[in-house]
Amino acid sequence: MSTIAEHTVGHVHRDDIGSRLGMWLFLFTELVLFGGMFLVYAVYRFTYQHEFHVAAKELNTSVGALNTIILLTSSLTIVLSIIAIRKNNKFLSVFFQISTMVLAFGFLVNKYFEWNIKIHHGIFPGSETLLGKGNGEIIFFGLYYVMTGLHALHVIIGVLLIEVMAGYTIKGRINSTNYVRLEAAGLYWHLVDIIWIFLFPLFYLIT
Amino acid sequence: MNGEHLESTVEHKPTYGIYILVWLVLMMLTGVTVAVAGINFGNITVATALTIAIIKSYLVLTFFMHLKTETATFKIFVGVALLFLLISIALLFSDYSFL
Amino acid sequence: MIFGSNHIELVNGAFWFIVSISFILLSFITFLMIYFVFKYNRKKGKKAVNIHGNTKLEIIWTVIPVILVMAMFWYGWIGYRDLKNPPKDAMIIKVTAQMWKWTFEYDNGVKTDSLYVPVNKAIEVNLHSLDVNHSFFIPAFRFKRDVMPNRNNSIWFLPATVGKYDIACAEYCGLNHSAMYSKVIVLPKQEYDAWMKNELAKKNASSTQLPIVIDSTKVK
Amino acid sequence: MHNNGHAVSYLDYKGKHSGIFAWILSTDHKRIGLLYLMASLLFFAVGVTFGFLMRLELIAPGRTIMDAQTYNSLFTLHGIIMIFLFVIPGLPAVFGNFFLPILIGAKDVAFPRLNLLSWWLYILGALLAVISVFLPGGPADTGWTFYIPYSIRTTTNVMPALIAAFILGFSSILTGLNFIVTIHRMRAPGMSFFRMPLFVWSLYATAWVQILATPIIGITLLLVTIERLFGVGLFDPALGGDPVLYQHLFWIYSHPAVYIMILPAMGVISEIIPVFSHRTIFGYKFIAFSSLAIALFGSMVWAHHMFTVGMSETAQIIFSLLTFLVAIPSAIKVFNWVATLYKGSISTDAPLLYALGFIFLFSIGGFTGLIQGALSVNMHIHDTSFIVAHFHYVMFGGTGFGIFAAMHYWFPKMFGKMYNMKTAKVGFWVLFVGFNTLYFPMFVMGWLGMPRRYYDYLPEFHIYHLISTIGSWILITGLIIMFTNFIKALRSKTTYTAINPWGGETLEWTIPNKPPLENFEVIPTITAGPYEFKDNDEFLMKENN
Incomplete structure (x- = not known):
């Protein structure tokens, strides 16, 4: 009685398009996940227009803008790392992946200080300062913490993902003929970027 | 299956230039959206900010995420997902904006 | 029926x-x-x-x-x-729901546990909840309306026949949800007036002992 | 690839793991399907037990066997278990996993390891739901809808239940994702979209709903968890939040979820009816497209669960109108099924009985859905036992009977054994009678004003509750007959070797019973649609002897 290795066939037939299709479908779930929160945002912004204006003044536009620039640049570096590996330039590809991670780290540090300052000012869910304000402001900051927090969580996951990819690239498992995993990680990273592209104006620019 | 795969990747020679260009445009748009937010357009402010955000994400989708060079299936898929979100928003606001 | x-x-x-x-x-x-x-x-x-x-x-x-x-x-x-769409001359009664009882407050401040209404008079009930979601349900009159905190709902009806009908809570609200019954009592006009006069007198007599009204915001 | 003459069945082959690990670490779609089947049937048994206990409590007014708190927890758990652990995965994850690749001529799903991950997430979510029952604080008592603000006020273990539902949602999403990619990328040569069996079409439509709608419930339940932990005010009315917004978000998923449940069942029926009528299906394209139409319209009707909360008039009109329209594609399906019986050569084996039972019960469920779609009537019957009856007719009479139909239909293929047909038919009739005795009285008392989720009730409803409880006993007898019949078949020593017992024309009937690891030795080339029955007198002759 012979032993059959499971899915020998699966490994022979690599289907890059299928993998990318799967990744896109997964991105849709992420998109809708945030979409749900954008729905909440939209409804409360409609209900508490004035209070959202007032609350948004507390946020620092330049910090947000800086983070936007950082994330957009990191989106560029990750896409360049794919081009580099397709051109069979392993060194440059890894360099770009590391740049992406450094930029993401910068984003998180920036976010950390931003949150820290807010918390020092006594603005966090359940704080006395916040409960003293109007309902709309409580909800604005509730949304602010939940949405940027969940986004930051995605940034962290993205960094971990790219770290694994960098390892694969160094080991040669990702190479100029097989780079679909790097593409998938890239797609994820761009989605994180797109979500921030919307978070930025909705929270920082409505003063 | 494999024919489709080769088609979509080999046909387009990878170049750095286009991405850097797109990145520059994205930077510019970020500058514009911050600058515009400073001026008070009243109600149009939100609309402007969102329009710019939509343009930016369109650029990211098309170029960075290579939607431009993918097959029609991918484009239809994205369309379906966005349609679902739009329907949800529109129907939800049939309750809220007419209250 | x-x-x-x-x-x-x-x-x-x-x-x-x-x-x-x-x-x-x-x-x-x-x-x-x-x-x-x-x-x-x-x-x-x-x-x-x-x-x-x-x-x-x-x-x-x-x-x-x-x-x-x-x-x-x-x-x-x-x-x-x-x-x-209630008629303009509808009589307004404020209904307050809480776990697990109903309170009815008339425009002259009289409060009761059961809803007394005169027959053939349009009644508009404004619904408020003090805690969780409830639903004001009169099966015999064929309608219900949810009662929610932070949200003002209202509904109207015109009781056509004298009698006693059940009021139930139709939105799950915890332990004694199924016991949250009350009655709507439809009285002929004179009886209703007499009852109201009596209630008003009782209220004025014991107004000092009445508990503080929890939610006295003017009904819109 | 190694192959020594004839292939070893999926039940018997040895992979790199042994013992139980050969199962719970297997990436074979058939083994995963079977794992889902066992797990979901286990939870079905638990759900039925809870339902039975609730019915027993309601046999007379006042307290009979439990207190109100227990009752409230039971209907919550009954809902969560039946919906998230049985009805949603029942067809896509069990029979979809097992048969989707075979039906399109593929060796497995597109992402076998992701498929296994889905199962593990399902088990993780299920375990969490079970654990929540035994933690101090007691099982959740919010109803499966977790309505705000009760769900952020109650001291019971709502959070584990919320997180369980969240995880189960992701299990469902990954299954859907897997199916879409499989259908797009792994069809056998010649298998165009319009040559796919209708079960595959229905799974395809379902998968889209799973992917697009489920994240909404995910984020909503996550927000409730965050609300409970930190009090961010997103839903809490005390902090300015809007409880109605929660209901919107909840139903944006949970109404489409109804279609996640019913669509695959419709797919199963579309498989069974042509096979047992031995003729091609009537209006293939109309049935296929009506699945997509249901998926689309089904995503646009969620607020008909909320007609009494006081939405804007515009919303009431739009959602009522769309609710009526969503009935149309279902009606088209029913008419086409009935038309498929016309001028067929009908064999009334158990799978067909279940399919016809499905049509009858689902139609009642559908028609009573129309009654609730009418705004004025909804004001009266919303949140009464009328609703309870309606969705049991749809979910149990519909999806449940669909699952049973699938079980009877594919049983010989999956296990290489055959159940006793006579017992199966008896089981069906007992189940059918029990079902109607149990749920039909609920329509009547709902119309008379019996609210749902009631531990106690007014004496005037006693007779209906009594009949209903007796019905639950008949129903359970039917279930016992059905399952002992299966178990007997599984334990019998005789192997069933006929690979095509019903004379089906789809691909699963071309491969051995207990299909081998990679299903096909040679991937078939498809040249015709799935229900092109040749006039094979040979099969009918054999059948008559």
Whole structure:
């Protein structure tokens, strides 16, 4: 009685398009996940227009803008790392992946200080300062913490993902003929970027 | 299956230039959206900010995420997902904006 | 059926309208299924005929149901419209729900546990909740309306027959949800006036002992 | 690839793991399907037990066997278990996993390891739901809808239940994702979209709903968890939040979820009816497209669960109108099924009985759905036992009977054994009678004003509750007959070797019973649609002898 290795066939037939299709479908779930929160945002912004204006003044536009620039640049570096590996330039590809991670780290540090300052000012869910304000402001900051927090969580996951990819690239498992995993990680990273592209104006620019 | 795969990747020679260009445009748009937010357009402010955000994400989708060079299936898929979100928003606001 | 309020006719009408159509269609489908199963049974040695479809038939059984359901929609909608828009001279009563009791407050400040209303007078109830979601449900009058915190709902009705009817809570609200019953008591005009006078007198006599009104915001 | 003459069945082959690990670490779609089947049937048994206990409590007014708190927890758990652990995964994850690749001529799903991950997430979510029952604080008592603000006020273990539902949602999403990619990328040569069996079409439509709608419930339940932990005010009315917004978000998923449940069942029926009528299906394209139409319209009707909360008039009209329209594609399906019986050569084996039972019960569920779609009537019957009856007719009479139909239909293929047909038919009739005795009285008392989720009730409803409880006993007898019949078949020593017992034309009937690891030795080339029955007198002759 012979032993059959499971899915020998699966490994022979690599289907890059299928993998990318799967990744896109997964991105849709992420998109809708945030979409749900954008729905909440939209409804409360409609209900508490004035209070959202007032609350948004507390946020620092330049910090947000800086983070936007950082994330957009990191989106560029990750896409360049794919081009580099397709051109069979392993060194440059890894360099770009590391740049992406450094930029993401910068984003998180920036976010950390931003949150820290807010918390020092006594603005966090359940704080006395916040409960003293109007309902709309409580909800604005509730949304602010939940949405940027969940986004930051995605940034962290993205960094971990790219770290694994960098390892694969160094080991040669990702190479100029097989780079679909790097593409998938890239797609994820761009989605994180797109979500921030919307978070930025909705929270920082409505003063 | 494999024919489709080769088609979509080999046909387009990878170049750095286009991405850097797109990145520059994205930077510019970020500058514009911050600058515009400073001026008070009243109600149009939100609309402007969102329009710019939509343009930016369109650029990211098309170029960075290579939607431009993918097959029609991918484009239809994205369309379906966005349609679902739009329907949800529109129907939800049939309750809220007419209250 | 007890004819207790103005809404009954339209609600019952729409209900029986849809039930009748449904019953006819369901009988038709069921009859065909059973008839075919016997007529074309394999045991009878029937040979199958491959029929791929018939576009004309498909159109027919798409269009007819569309027309039927549009009629149903319309019937349902007019009844709802009626329920939604109270007449201007409606008497306003504030209803407060909490786990697990109802309180009714009249415009002169009288508060009761049961809802007393005069017959043939439009009543508008403004619904408030102190804790979780409830639903103000009078089965005999064929309507309910959810009672939610931070949200003002209202509904109106015109009690047509003197009598006592149940008020139930129809939105799950915890442990004693099923015990959250009260009554709506429809009285002839004179009896109602007498009752109200009596209540008012009781209230004035013991006004100092009354608990503080929890939510005294003016009803919109 | 190694192959020594004839292939070893999926039940018997040895992979790199052994013992139980050969199962719970297997990436074979058939083994995963079977794992889902066992797990979901286990939870079905638990759900039925809870339902039975609730019915027993309601046999007479007042307290009979439990207190109100227990009752409230039971209907919550009954809902969560039946919906998230049985009805949603029942067809896509069990029979979809097992048969989807076979039906399109593929060796497995597109992402086998992701498929296994889905199962593990399902088990993780299920375990969490079970654990929540035994933690101090007691099982959740919010109803499966977790309505705000009760769900952020109650002291019971709502959070584990919320997180369980969140995880189960992701299990469902990954299954859907897997199916879409499989259908797009792994069809056998010649298998165009319009040559796919209708079960595959229905799974395809379902998968889209799973992917697009489920994240909404995910984020909503996550927000409730965050609300409970930190009090961010997103839903809490005390902090300015809107409880109605929660209901919107909840139903944006949970109404489409109804279609996640019913669509695959419709797919199963579309498989069974042509096979047992031995003729091609009537209006293939109309049935296929009506699945997509249901998926699309089904995403646009969620607020008909909320007609009494006081939405804007515009919203009431739009949602009522769309609710009526969503009935149309279902009606088209029913008419086409009935038309498929016309001039067939009908064999009334158990799978067909269940399919016809499905049509009858689902039609009642559908028609009573129309009654609730009418705004004025909805004001009266919303949140009464009328609703309870309606969705049991749809979910149990519909999806449940669909699952049973699938079980009877594919049983010989999956296990290489055959159940006793007579017992199966008896089981069906007992189940059918029990079902109607149990749920039909609920329509009547709902119309008379019996609210749902009631531990106690007014004496005037006693007779209906009594009949209903007796019905639950008949129903359970039917279930016992059905399952003992299966178990007997599984334990019998006789192997069933006929690979095509019903004379089906789809691909699963071309491969051995207990299909081998990679299903096909040679990937078939498809040249015709799935229900092109040749006039094979040979099969019918054999059948008559």
